Amino acid sequence: MASLSSNIVDPAPLSGIEGAKRLAAWTAVDRHIKPEHKIIGIGSGSTVPYVVERIVAQGKEVNKDRVFLPTGFQSKELIVKGGLTLADIDQYTELDVTIDGADEVDPELNCIKGGGACQLREKVLAEAAETFIVVADYRKNSHLLGTAWKQGVPIEVSPFAYAPLLNALLSPNKLGAKSAKLRMSPSGGKAGPVVTDNGNFVIDAVFSESEYKNPKEILVKLKLVTGVVEVGLFCGMAKVAYFGNEDGSVTALFASGRTELIGKSEEILPAKAQEN
Numbered sequence: 001m002a003s004l005s006s007n008i009v010d011p012a013p014l015s016g017i018e019g020a021k022r023l024a025a026w027t028a029v030d031r032h033i034k035p036e037h038k039i040i041g042i043g044s045g046s047t048v049p050y051v052v053e054r055i056v057a058q059g060k061e062v063n064k065d066r067v068f069l070p071t072g073f074q075s076k077e078l079i080v081k082g083g084l085t086l087a088d089i090d091q092y093t094e095l096d097v098t099i100d101g102a103d104e105v106d107p108e109l110n111c112i113k114g115g116g117a118c119q120l121r122e123k124v125l126a127e128a129a130e131t132f133i134v135v136a137d138y139r140k141n142s143h144l145l146g147t148a149w150k151q152g153v154p155i156e157v158s159p160f161a162y163a164p165l166l167n168a169l170l171s172p173n174k175l176g177a178k179s180a181k182l183r184m185s186p187s188g189g190k191a192g193p194v195v196t197d198n199g200n201f202v203i204d205a206v207f208s209e210s211e212y213k214n215p216k217e218i219l220v221k222l223k224l225v226t227g228v229v230e231v232g233l234f235c236g237m238a239k240v241a242y243f244g245n246e247d248g249s250v251t252a253l254f255a256s257g258r259t260e261l262i263g264k265s266e267e268i269l270p271a272k273a274q275e276n
């Protein structure tokens with residue numbers, strides 16, 4: 001198998017949270033995007049640009065035979081601007097690898113996703129991939145969902161069904177969320193609710209600690225509600241989650257329960273070399 005590291009050029013160093021995101025993203029790309037991988041899913045959020053950056057750095061030669069599937073408008077832009085070949089799930093129904101960010105990840109690799117309202121397409125590309133990898137900074141590495149990400153589970157809902165869903169979430173004898181609200185556009189944006197890439201609304205619902213201990217149960221009960229398009233709980237999907245740490249190391253959590261601490265720099269940031 002050809003090595004890719006000789007094509008990789010180091011950009012300017014980054015520190016803090018951004019540095020941690022980049023470490024996680026680069027480690028995931030170095031370990032999981034190999035020359036034989038031709039159909040690749042690109043997730044959404046602020047960590048994923050570093051994924052694309054590292055893939056682009058693998059060079060034109062290896063990327064010319066690959067196609068990249070986006071999970072939304074943002075990743076589509078990243079793919080196009082990176083000079084990579086854009087494709088869609090209706091052309092390629094089976095992917096080699098999908099790499100995506102997460103809002104929070106528990107020790108069993110259950111994830112809350114959808115902080116950027118992309119969970120539907122993200123889940124489709126995660127499910128269709130042979131390998132689904134999560135990348136995040138250390139703040140997302142959590143012992144229990146709902147402790148680091150407090151704004152709730154993002155639920156994409158058909159606009160027609162949002163009011164009854166909100167009512168059911170807030171009713172103790174129905175879905176019994178602790179709180180739930182329709183996600184609104186931030187001030188200065190469009191007045192009114194956030195509208196997803198699929199034309200739907202998002203409700204963020206907070207659940208109790210005991211419920212977060214069984215995220216799959218929350219997922220199943222929400223998915224049975226008519227009008228719910230997708231729930232931002234990814235259970236039993238990721239093979240590995242990489243968390244960039246403040247000290248320049250990366251923690252890898254595997255679906256098997258194994259944890260690996262990947263040491264600083266040399267392995268992760270290969271020496272400057274020639275780009276194609």
Ligand SMILES: O=C[C@H](O)[C@H](O)[C@H](O)COP(=O)(O)O
Binds near residue numbers: 113
């Ligand atoms: O809808 C958005 C996605 O699920 C993101 O992957 C998630 O919000 C994590 O984003 P970030 O990398 O910005 O923390």
